[in-house]
Amino acid sequence: MSAAPPLPPPSPRLTAAYDAARFRADGHHLIDRLADHLAAATASDDARVLPWLPPAEGIGAWPTDFPDEPADDLRTTVDRTLATSIRLHHPRYLGHQVPPPVPGAALIDALAALLNNGMAVYEMGGAATPHELAVIGWMAKTLGLPATAGGLLTSGGSLGNLTALLAARQARAGHDVWTDGSAAAPPLAVLVAATAHYSIDRAVRMLGWGAGGAIAVAVDEQHRLRPDDLGRALAQARVIGRRPIAVVASAGSTATGAYDPLPAIADFCEAHGLWLHVDGAHGAAAALSPRHAHLVAGIARADSVVWDAHKLMAMPALCTAVIYKDEEHAYGAFAQEASYLFARERQWWNLGLRTLECTKRMMGTIVYASLRAYGVGFFRDYVERVFALAQALAARVDASADFELALAPAANIVCFRYRPAGGPPPGPALDALQAAVRTRCRDAGTYYFLDTQLAGARWLRTALMNPLTTGAELDGALAAIRAAAVDVAPSFPTAG
Numbered sequence: 001m002s003a004a005p006p007l008p009p010p011s012p013r014l015t016a017a018y019d020a021a022r023f024r025a026d027g028h029h030l031i032d033r034l035a036d037h038l039a040a041a042t043a044s045d046d047a048r049v050l051p052w053l054p055p056a057e058g059i060g061a062w063p064t065d066f067p068d069e070p071a072d073d074l075r076t077t078v079d080r081t082l083a084t085s086i087r088l089h090h091p092r093y094l095g096h097q098v099p100p101p102v103p104g105a106a107l108i109d110a111l112a113a114l115l116n117n118g119m120a121v122y123e124m125g126g127a128a129t130p131h132e133l134a135v136i137g138w139m140a141k142t143l144g145l146p147a148t149a150g151g152l153l154t155s156g157g158s159l160g161n162l163t164a165l166l167a168a169r170q171a172r173a174g175h176d177v178w179t180d181g182s183a184a185a186p187p188l189a190v191l192v193a194a195t196a197h198y199s200i201d202r203a204v205r206m207l208g209w210g211a212g213g214a215i216a217v218a219v220d221e222q223h224r225l226r227p228d229d230l231g232r233a234l235a236q237a238r239v240i241g242r243r244p245i246a247v248v249a250s251a252g253s254t255a256t257g258a259y260d261p262l263p264a265i266a267d268f269c270e271a272h273g274l275w276l277h278v279d280g281a282h283g284a285a286a287a288l289s290p291r292h293a294h295l296v297a298g299i300a301r302a303d304s305v306v307w308d309a310h311k312l313m314a315m316p317a318l319c320t321a322v323i324y325k326d327e328e329h330a331y332g333a334f335a336q337e338a339s340y341l342f343a344r345e346r347q348w349w350n351l352g353l354r355t356l357e358c359t360k361r362m363m364g365t366i367v368y369a370s371l372r373a374y375g376v377g378f379f380r381d382y383v384e385r386v387f388a389l390a391q392a393l394a395a396r397v398d399a400s401a402d403f404e405l406a407l408a409p410a411a412n413i414v415c416f417r418y419r420p421a422g423g424p425p426p427g428p429a430l431d432a433l434q435a436a437v438r439t440r441c442r443d444a445g446t447y448y449f450l451d452t453q454l455a456g457a458r459w460l461r462t463a464l465m466n467p468l469t470t471g472a473e474l475d476g477a478l479a480a481i482r483a484a485a486v487d488v489a490p491s492f493p494t495a496g
């Protein structure tokens with residue numbers, strides 16, 4: 001046998017890329033830039049919340065060639081990214097349900113990225129695994145779930161809802177769907193209100209249950225599921241040859257933040273042997289506040305709960321908890337074993353048995369470190385602050401003759417519209433006014449909020465996510481809407 005050929009050392013490019021001194025210098029620059037960004041955004045100066053550029057311009061501005069040799073250093077991309085990104089830490093950010101992350105969590109995100117412990121097995125997540133288990137345990141306890149509860153962290157509420165419905169299917173289908181397949185028994189269905197997040201409908205279709213797999217339950221005028229309609233929905237499911245296995249409740253719902261009445265829904269599920277899944281992606285964090293915990297009363301009776309830490313826990317995306325009242329169900333969702341990873345018997349310390357992901361971000365470490373570093377009190381204050389902002393905005397809308405609330409906010413989401421005296425009545429023209437005003441404010445970059453379709457009409461919508469927003473920005477937003485309305489429709493009177 002001839003000797004193996006010599007292996008040359010890594011190329012200079014490789015050693016330079018992994019150089020610790022270079023990382024240190026880039027890191028210092030990054031932290032300085034991020035701190036400047038934070039200081040500028042929270043100073044409530046004239047900085048725009050959104051440096052809006054039309055898509056062709058904004059997208060066309062970035063080089064798309066990637067030459068063999070470096071074209072930029074990291075700093076160039078950092079600086080340009082900061083300059084052209086929406087600023088969630090700006091007090092006039094009144095937009096989507098995405099929070100300005102508490103800054104320390106971003107640092108731990110960098111820690112997680114560099115360590116890159118894959119987490120499917122304990123060996124690949126020596127710190128991340130205990131962190132995730134501790135976070136799940138704390139969340140379960142916060143919701144009042146029993147000691148049998150347990151679960152997992154996964155990449156987003158949409159995936160979380162699919163995971164929980166997989167577990168519900170395996171538990172309640174009446175046969176081993178994982179092994180036999182869906183075709184072995186009558187098609188399944190869940191009962192759910194149209195106000196539920198679209199990921200529920202998607203999950204139902206991905207599970208192969210088709211459009212008939214989600215049986216619609218009526219909602220009341222506050223956009224909450226009506227428990228008194230569940231019996232009808234259950235009967236309807238059976239009439240069309242479905243086996244209903246679960247009710248999906250929202251706590252709160254995406255469009256309006258409305259909380260479905262969980263105690264009555266839980267009563268119904270218990271009486272009919274149905275799994276109760278609570279989609280608390282947005283609103284389960286209400287449990288952190290004694291003032292708001294009544295909204296999720298009954299959540300401890302759920303068989304499964306989804307809770308996004310990257311919404312009302314101010315964590316960077318993504319970090320979603322799926323929590324089962326009985327931890328055993330966590331294994332039902334993905335009932336097969338990958339033997340090269342998990343050997344034969346169930347190994348609770350290897351978290352990959354419970355998730356669709358194989359490799360997974362160290363998301364639990366970010367929540368764990370934040371809970372330890374800021375205390376639960378920070379999270380309670382955060383929830384109470386953003387809920388209080390919604391009440392403050394609703395009160396301002398109520399007190400203004402030219403604004404109208406769609407419904408009283410239960411959480412931190414407010415839906416309202418501008419309806420000046422002498423302006424158009426409810427209908428297409430009033431709808432168009434909302435959309436035009438919203439676009440005008442976005443383009444100007446002064447205030448960032450949304451518009452949405454609700455019960456057949458167009459409404460302005462804001463999720464108050466920035467705890468540093470104050471009454472001044474809420475007043476300013478209403479003033480900006482009036483001014484924008486003058487610009488888009490000069491004939492409308494604007495006195496309020």
Ligand SMILES: *Cc1c(COP(=O)(O)O)cnc(C)c1O
Pocket residue numbers: 097155156157158159197199250251252253254279280281282308318320
């Ligand atoms: C945001 C949201 C989801 C989806 O969560 P992602 O983390 O964005 O995938 C699901 N349900 C509700 C009620 C939500 O508000």
